[in-house]
Amino acid sequence: MTTASVAQRSSAFARPTAKTGVWSWMTTVDHKRIGIMYGVTAMVFFVLGGVEALLIRLQLATPEGQVLSADQYNQLFTMHGITMIFLVVMPLGAAFFNYMMPIMLGARDVAFPRLNAFSYWAFLGGGIFMYSSFFINQAPDGGWFGYAPLSVKLPGHGMTVYALGLIILGISSTVAAVNFLTTIVNMRAPGMSLMRMPVFVWMTFVVQFLLVFALPVLTVALFQLLFDRTLGTQFFGDSTSNPILWQHLFWLFGHPEVYILILPAMGIVSEILPVFSKKPLFGYPVVVFSGIAIGFMGWGVWAHHMFAVGLGPVANTAFALSTMFIAVPTGVKIFNWIGTLWGGSIRFKTPMLFSLGFIAMFIIGGLSGVTHAIVPHDYQQTDTYYIVAHFHYVLFGGAIFGLFAGIYYWWPKITGKLLDERVGRLHFWLMLIGFNLTFAPFHILGLQGMARRTYQYPKNYGFDFWNLVSTVGAFVIALSILTFFWNVIKTRKRGETAGADPWDGRTLEWTIPSPPPEYNFAEIPVVHALDDFWHRKYVEDKEGRLVPVPAGAQEAAGHATEGYGGDDHGIHMPSQSYMPLIAAIGLPIVGWGITFEQYWLAIVGGVVTFAGLYAWALEPSTEELH
Amino acid sequence: MAVEHVPPAEAGGHATSTGLDNVKIAMWAFLGSEFLLFGAMISTYLLYRNRAVTGPKPADVYDIPFTSVSSFVLLMSSLTMVLALAAIQRGDHHKTRVWLLATALLGMTFISGQIYEFTIFVQEGFTVRSSPAGSAFFVLTSFHGAHVTIGILMLLSLVAMSLRGALPQSRHTTVEYVGLYWHFVDIIWIIIFTVIYLVPS
Ligand code: HEM
Numbered sequence: 001m002t003t004a005s006v007a008q009r010s011s012a013f014a015r016p017t018a019k020t021g022v023w024s025w026m027t028t029v030d031h032k033r034i035g036i037m038y039g040v041t042a043m044v045f046f047v048l049g050g051v052e053a054l055l056i057r058l059q060l061a062t063p064e065g066q067v068l069s070a071d072q073y074n075q076l077f078t079m080h081g082i083t084m085i086f087l088v089v090m091p092l093g094a095a096f097f098n099y100m101m102p103i104m105l106g107a108r109d110v111a112f113p114r115l116n117a118f119s120y121w122a123f124l125g126g127g128i129f130m131y132s133s134f135f136i137n138q139a140p141d142g143g144w145f146g147y148a149p150l151s152v153k154l155p156g157h158g159m160t161v162y163a164l165g166l167i168i169l170g171i172s173s174t175v176a177a178v179n180f181l182t183t184i185v186n187m188r189a190p191g192m193s194l195m196r197m198p199v200f201v202w203m204t205f206v207v208q209f210l211l212v213f214a215l216p217v218l219t220v221a222l223f224q225l226l227f228d229r230t231l232g233t234q235f236f237g238d239s240t241s242n243p244i245l246w247q248h249l250f251w252l253f254g255h256p257e258v259y260i261l262i263l264p265a266m267g268i269v270s271e272i273l274p275v276f277s278k279k280p281l282f283g284y285p286v287v288v289f290s291g292i293a294i295g296f297m298g299w300g301v302w303a304h305h306m307f308a309v310g311l312g313p314v315a316n317t318a319f320a321l322s323t324m325f326i327a328v329p330t331g332v333k334i335f336n337w338i339g340t341l342w343g344g345s346i347r348f349k350t351p352m353l354f355s356l357g358f359i360a361m362f363i364i365g366g367l368s369g370v371t372h373a374i375v376p377h378d379y380q381q382t383d384t385y386y387i388v389a390h391f392h393y394v395l396f397g398g399a400i401f402g403l404f405a406g407i408y409y410w411w412p413k414i415t416g417k418l419l420d421e422r423v424g425r426l427h428f429w430l431m432l433i434g435f436n437l438t439f440a441p442f443h444i445l446g447l448q449g450m451a452r453r454t455y456q457y458p459k460n461y462g463f464d465f466w467n468l469v470s471t472v473g474a475f476v477i478a479l480s481i482l483t484f485f486w487n488v489i490k491t492r493k494r495g496e497t498a499g500a501d502p503w504d505g506r507t508l509e510w511t512i513p514s515p516p517p518e519y520n521f522a523e524i525p526v527v528h529a530l531d532d533f534w535h536r537k538y539v540e541d542k543e544g545r546l547v548p549v550p551a552g553a554q555e556a557a558g559h560a561t562e563g564y565g566g567d568d569h570g571i572h573m574p575s576q577s578y579m580p581l582i583a584a585i586g587l588p589i590v591g592w593g594i595t596f597e598q599y600w601l602a603i604v605g606g607v608v609t610f611a612g613l614y615a616w617a618l619e620p621s622t623e624e625l626h
Numbered sequence: 627m628a629v630e631h632v633p634p635a636e637a638g639g640h641a642t643s644t645g646l647d648n649v650k651i652a653m654w655a656f657l658g659s660e661f662l663l664f665g666a667m668i669s670t671y672l673l674y675r676n677r678a679v680t681g682p683k684p685a686d687v688y689d690i691p692f693t694s695v696s697s698f699v700l701l702m703s704s705l706t707m708v709l710a711l712a713a714i715q716r717g718d719h720h721k722t723r724v725w726l727l728a729t730a731l732l733g734m735t736f737i738s739g740q741i742y743e744f745t746i747f748v749q750e751g752f753t754v755r756s757s758p759a760g761s762a763f764f765v766l767t768s769f770h771g772a773h774v775t776i777g778i779l780m781l782l783s784l785v786a787m788s789l790r791g792a793l794p795q796s797r798h799t800t801v802e803y804v805g806l807y808w809h810f811v812d813i814i815w816i817i818i819f820t821v822i823y824l825v826p827s
């Protein structure tokens with residue numbers, strides 16, 4: 001496959017070889033670098049989504065707020081929701097899938113490195129495309145779930161951008177999911193059976209299944225919306241159209257999506273609790289199977305988002321029951337986490353604090369969620385701030401806390417430097433307090449009847465006090481995020497060096513140097529047990545206490561302490577490539593072309609993408625370097 | 627094990643956990659996703675096929691004998707695809723090219739039939755805009771048509787590669803994966819054809 005003659009080409013089409021600098025990042029196919037790019041990009045969008053949230057809260061701080069116009073308000077809460085879900089939580093999860101999952105499996109890379117780079121660039125392209133709509137002051141304004149027929153009729157380009165942007169992001173996520181599925185099925189190190197995979201990898205696995213099967217349903221709904229808006233089809237606009245077709249399709253995607261957002265965080269927490277309790281995860285198989293159960297059951301409950309639509313008592317009862325049942329595997333997981341903590345020797349390091357914060361906030365969010373399953377309650381709560389409280393407890397208190405736990409936990413592996421513990425703790429406590437200050441009052445406001453997506457509320461409705469409290473809380477959250485960035489800056493130069501295994505870890509990523517070499521493992525590890533690395537470090541004495549393996553035996557057992565790092569034994573990694581980037585650049589160009597009905601531009605974009613894909617299919621994945 | 631000249635991915639011959647090739651697993655996962663894509667569009671069609679106050683309903687315009695013939699043509703292309711794969715596995719490059727071309731030609735015939743059919747329908751007032759039924763019909767069938775077109779492009783690329791000598795016998799799996807996609811598109815058409823033309827509304 002690789003021939004010397006190809007490498008000697010020195011034309012404009014030669015393969016890129018830069019190892020440092022901007023070009024090396026633009027052309028990289030290394031899963032670790034792609035993971036970092038996902039993480040950094042998601043953080044940028046997190047700041048944007050946060051600024052939008054602060055503007056919303058400023059508007060609502062006082063009755064009859066004058067900060068924003070109604071129009072701007074609609075754009076801001078819509079973009080805030082879209083940003084947080086599709087451009088922050090999903091890609092932050094993907095950052096960890098990319099960086100950690102192959103290493104935890106004992107692999108050198110994902111199954112398709114160039115496809116992986118394409119996923120990232122398509123994600124970035126989709127995000128830029130969505131945000132470009134702010135420049136013409138026509139950002140999406142129909143809510144993150146874009147209900148048709150309203151979204152068909154909204155004037156301006158906003159909802160066209162919404163449909164096209166989510167289609168692009170869907171392409172990105174689908175190809176990434178296919179890639180990760182293949183990686184987990186096929187790239188495990190010898191001995192890494194499915195039931196020896198770390199829980200994080202298991203949850204990644206379930207998420208990829210959900211993505212592969214849930215996203216196409218959304219894609220269809222988005223195409224229908226897009227065609228209704230641009231080609232004049234009649235999916236939603238005709239008098240004989242079904243007014244809730246969109247809702248069915250959207251929530252058939254949307255409910256699994258909730259688990260797509262939360263399962264990675266659950267996986268991360270399931271990795272962290274054992275490490276900082278010095279105990280194996282309580283009931284590993286149960287945690288795995290409850291994750292799979294959640295994955296399956298996630299499909300059967302979509303219509304609980306539609307109780308108020310009037311599906312009829314039978315359908316409502318069926319979906320109420322299925323919704324209550326899905327709380328069971330979730331409860332089982334919480335039980336397992338508490339069982340892991342029970343009797344452990346707990347170290348309250350920052351990753352652990354965020355994990356505990358995750359569990360506590362997620363329980364609150366889960367409980368208020370179960371109250372929606374009771375249909376009469378839901379009639380009362382739906383489209384009020386009570387719902388807004390509920391999903392922020394799950395998505396922020398759950399997903400974001402869990403993802404920050406992961407950031408603190410794996411930061412030393414990724415950068416080689418430890419984050420500062422004191423600043424980390426400050427970040428945690430500010431975020432926990434700010435979070436509850438912001439969102440706990442939403443429960444009260446909701447029960448008092450404050451409607452969701454309210455742009456102004458009148459004086460003397462009793463809404464003033466709690467809204468002000470909430471706005472103050474939002475700024476405390478913003479402060480906590482600033483402390484995080486301060487921590488990053490502060491420790492970049494002066495941080496403590498981490499070493500390969502700073503937390504006394506249990507899984508394979510801690511066996512290789514921090515940061516890992518490009519090829520991860522100089523020698524592919526052989527796995528003998530769940531938490532293999534731990535068993536190479538510790539044995540139980542006669543009383544069942546943990547004792548370290550004696551130093552000599554450790555050497556004999558293999559590379560227990562210095563790990564599998566070491567010299568490059570002439571390992572060949574896939575070569576860098578321009579093609580994923582070129583193929584992805586075409587996508588937003590197609591988007592702009594269709595949005596502005598400049599079909600020549602759409603064709604140009606299509607040609608760029610097609611050319612990129614074609615050249616990619618013809619170029620070999622590796623080229624001999626001389 | 628220490629000296630590995632095989633990159634971890636995309637290269638043939640690397641040991642995998644299941645013994646199956648990465649591309650094969652990825653292809654199956656991708657096709658699973660496509661299945662739901664068409665599933666959602668077919669569901670929409672079933673919901674909407676009778677929804678037309680103005681303009682003709684689907685059942686008023688269909689020409690079932692015509693579409694049956696073009697469906698048969700598409701089905702035959704699965705046969706020629708199988709023959710193409712068998713040929714390259716034998717190392718018979720001439721036959722490989724012949725059967726690949728035949729498959730592509732059958733696919734093009736099907737697409738031409740679809741274009742002809744669409745033209746007639748539009749003349750009779752059944753269009754994407756005429757009613758929800760029209761929208762559902764045209765979007766579903768033209769998505770399928772787009773899939774066939776992509777398949778044709780892949781087949782022609784394989785022929786071109788083969789002519790340039792870039793498709794040796796050892797790369798028969800490439801033909802196999804294109805074939806997998808092609809058979810999938812055929813099977814989906816059988817479902818669409820049954821649902822749209824044969825199930826009475
Ligand atoms: C800085 C912290 C945050 C604050 C202060 C905040 C505030 C708000 C407010 C006030 C609304 C309601 C707007 C309205 O209904 O009029 C809202 C909506 C929303 N938020 Fe947040 N939020 C924050 C973080 C997050 C995070 C982390 C996520 C998800 C991961 C998220 C997801 C959503 C979604 C999906 C909506 C619904 C948008 C819609 O109605 O279409 N938010 N947020």
Ligand SMILES: [Cu+2]
Pocket residue numbers: 254255258301302304305
């Ligand atoms: Cu739900």
